[in-house]
Amino acid sequence: MLISLSDLLTWRLTGGERDFVLQDLLFDPDGRKLAWAIVAPAGFTAAERLLVTASSLGLPEAEDRSLPLYVTEEELQRAPHMLGGREEMLALMATMPPMVVGPFGSPYAPLHLDAQEAQTDPRWQAALERYESLADWIGKPVFARDGEAGRVSDLLYDAARGRLSHIVVDNGKFFHHERRVVPMFEMVTHADEAHGGHIVLDLSLVQVETAPKVADMVAA
Incomplete structure (x- = not known):
């Protein structure tokens, strides 16, 4: 089952004592693994967000468009509370403790590191360099071997x-507008440029122009 990550942002988060909405997803583009989820308590302003590990997310349930969120109230209290834009979010993400592997194979960090310890954690630079967000990738130019193919949607x-x-x-064309799906393993270069x-x-x-269409690949 393939799921649109952009669509996933509109699904309900279920399973917790409080209601949350999913705002963005952070991932490792090389390993193609989700690492973090940015969630916001329902009813709060968009600037107030929490960073939770991707291993806190259960398997998506396409039929009712819901995504389980397995976190305790204690973990939520200890999770970084983010205010402002991306830079503030990345700075908070960088204070998290060492990465381990969660039950679904996603890297995560236990939410118990003391705040004072976190401020001196030397791994912040590695975290900033490693992970990117869905929001970063939307709109990136895509090139085939023989020319520009369009943008990531x-x-x-x-x-x-x-x-x-x-x-x-x-493909960005006014006439013959199409969205085609290509495997990520066909990606040979990713120029990050911050x-x-x-x-x-x-x-x-x-090959890009004849690749499968989104409707043929994504779960309805």
Whole structure:
């Protein structure tokens, strides 16, 4: 089952004592693993957010468009509370403790590190360099071997394998507008440029233009 990550942001989070909304997802583009989720308590302002580990998320339930969130109230109290934009979020993310592997294969960090310890944690630079967000990738230019193919309009998630699986490429044409789906393993270059940059695929323009359409790949 492949799920649109952009669509996933509109699904309900279930299972906790409080209601939350999913605002963004952070991932490792090389390992194609989700690492973090940015959630906000329902009813709060958009600037007040929490960073929770991707291993806190259960398997997406496509039929009722819901996503289980398995966190205790104690973990929520200890989770970083984020105010402001991306830079503030990344600075808080960088204070998290060492990465371990969660039950679904996603890296995560226990939420028990003392705040004073976190401020001196030397791993912050590695965290900043490693993870990117869905919001960063939407709109990135995509190049085939022989020219520009369009822009990233979405990423697809393989829930069964727990991995990001495909890039959705929007050709941007007024006439013959299409969104085509190509596997992420066809990506040969990712120019980060401080979370901007572009994607280069090991495909020709013809191969991108004849790749499957989104409607043929994504769970309804």
